[in-house]
Amino acid sequence: MTYELPPAWDGRVNSLGFAKPPAETRVVAAMSGGVDSSVVAAMLKAQGYDVIGITLQLYDHGAAIEKKGACCAGQDIHDARNVSDQIGIPHYVLDYESKFREQVMEDFADTYLAGSTPIPCIRCNQTVKFSDLLKTARDLGADCLATGHYIRRTDGEDGPELHRAADASRDQSYFLFATTAEQLDYLRFPLGDLPKTQVRELADQFNLPVASKPDSQDICFVPEGSYANVVEKLRPGAGRGGEIVHLDGRVLGEHNGVIHYTIGQRRGLGVATGDPLYVVKIDAPKRRVIVGPREALMTSGLLLEEPNWIGDGTLEAAANSDAPVLVRVRSTRPPVPARIGWSDGVPAIWFDDPEEGVARGQAAVLYDAAGSTRILGGGFILKTIPADDRVVAA
Structure with missing residues (x-):
């Protein structure tokens, strides 16, 4: 099946929301070398945008080439360059290896050593991609930075809003809760309304060399899923x-x-x-x-650190009003009912019903409780409040 692309120019706004023709709209496309980001670049180019592709080298080429099924590896950089050549856009590779090690890998090791469970993909989005890369896009004179994430950005009454992807099975909102209002104003997510099957078919339609490439698996810098080996390498004696x-x-x-x-x-x-x-x-x-026993895993609440709020009003106002929310504490779990509050001056989440296996270091992502798909923000889990009084708060 052949899919119709969004109209490029209707005389008022283009498909990315700017009041000017695509040809006058510069877009930096973050290209990981995978199918999703490649389709984003091809779609935007086909609509007539001034597209620049950027790929980040995040770790050593030699080690990366041997790591299959990961993003931002040596082969992926090669694939991103091939896609860029085929669709006719300039492509640049930026060496972010030292920044990635400092901001993501070192944090990963230290979090594990502290007895917590890190989520390096969130740190990578929060720092390297949506901070450093976003700044680079601005320096290039781009109107926005487009990525292949499955999440939706909509224009609300009070500014841009972040919403879950139309394809719930691909939704990446758990990993993007730390996106700030300022970043959201600059970001675009062209795949947010598409199912993965359609993205694959678009890759075939554009005849992209990565059309049949498997999706990334595991954490990019963790060979074969061996977290402990990576921590031991970064922190000898751990x-x-x-x-x-x-x-x-x-x-x-x-x-x-x-x-x-x-x-x-x-x-x-x-x-x-x-x-x-x-x-x-x-x-x-x-x-x-x-x-x-299993019942000792039940948690009645948690405390947040590094909170980020992108809902209406402020986090303080929501917490003071004991506002109802939906909260997701694992990427593989559905959101559950809870309320925002305070505990010793720290933002807290109290579950309506005890939740199992909540871990420090993971994220607690907040969603609108009124039935919409809107993401309100979230934070990292600083401390858990056990429902079982045999367990001391961790």
Whole structure:
């Protein structure tokens, strides 16, 4: 099937919302070398925009080439260049290796060492992509920065709003909660209204060399999903062992480093009591992994750090009014009902019903509770409030 592209110019606004023809609208397309960002660049070029493709080199070429199924690797840079050549746009590769290591990889290692569970993809969007790359786009005189994320930007009464993607199975709102109002004003997400199947067919329609390329898997700088190996490499000696302790105080065994464990983990504990055991807390300073029954994973609330609010009004006003929201605490879980409040002067989220396996370091993303698809912001989980009084707040 052949798809009709959005009209390029209707005399009032173009498809990206600017009141001028596409030919007078410069767009920097962030090109990772994958299908999604390649289709964005091809779509915009086909509509007549002045498109510049930029690819970020985020880590060592040699190591990256051997890492399959990851974004921003050596092969991906080659693919982005090929796509740019085919559709006829200038393409630049920017060396962001040192920034990526400092702002994303180092943070990843330190968060694990602190007994928390990091989300480097959020840090990458928050820092390297939507800060450094956005600045570069402005320096190039671009009117906006377009990406291949599955999320929607709409113009509301009080300015741009961020909404979940039309294709719920591809929605990336969990990883983009930290987008600020200023950044949102400059960003565009052309794929937000499209299903992945249509994006693949557009790639065929444009005859892109990456049309059949698999989607990125896992974290780009983590070979074979081995988080602990990466942390050990960045922080030699991080794998120091300690005790595995039951909630009732019994020492059940030993482990070879807290970096090997996450909240809610059941497999690979190496200890047994006859009943199923789960990691319910990680005490990094004491190098202890605390385990217990599944009900000990239940959480009644959490505290936020680095909060970002892009809803109406202010976060303070919403918290003071005990405003209802929907909150997502894992990228793979649906949002659940909760309320915003305060705890010791820190923004807090209180679940209507206890939520299982909430982990420090993960994100709590807030959505409108009134049935819309709007994203209100969120923050990183600083502390969890257990529903089970046997567990001390982590």
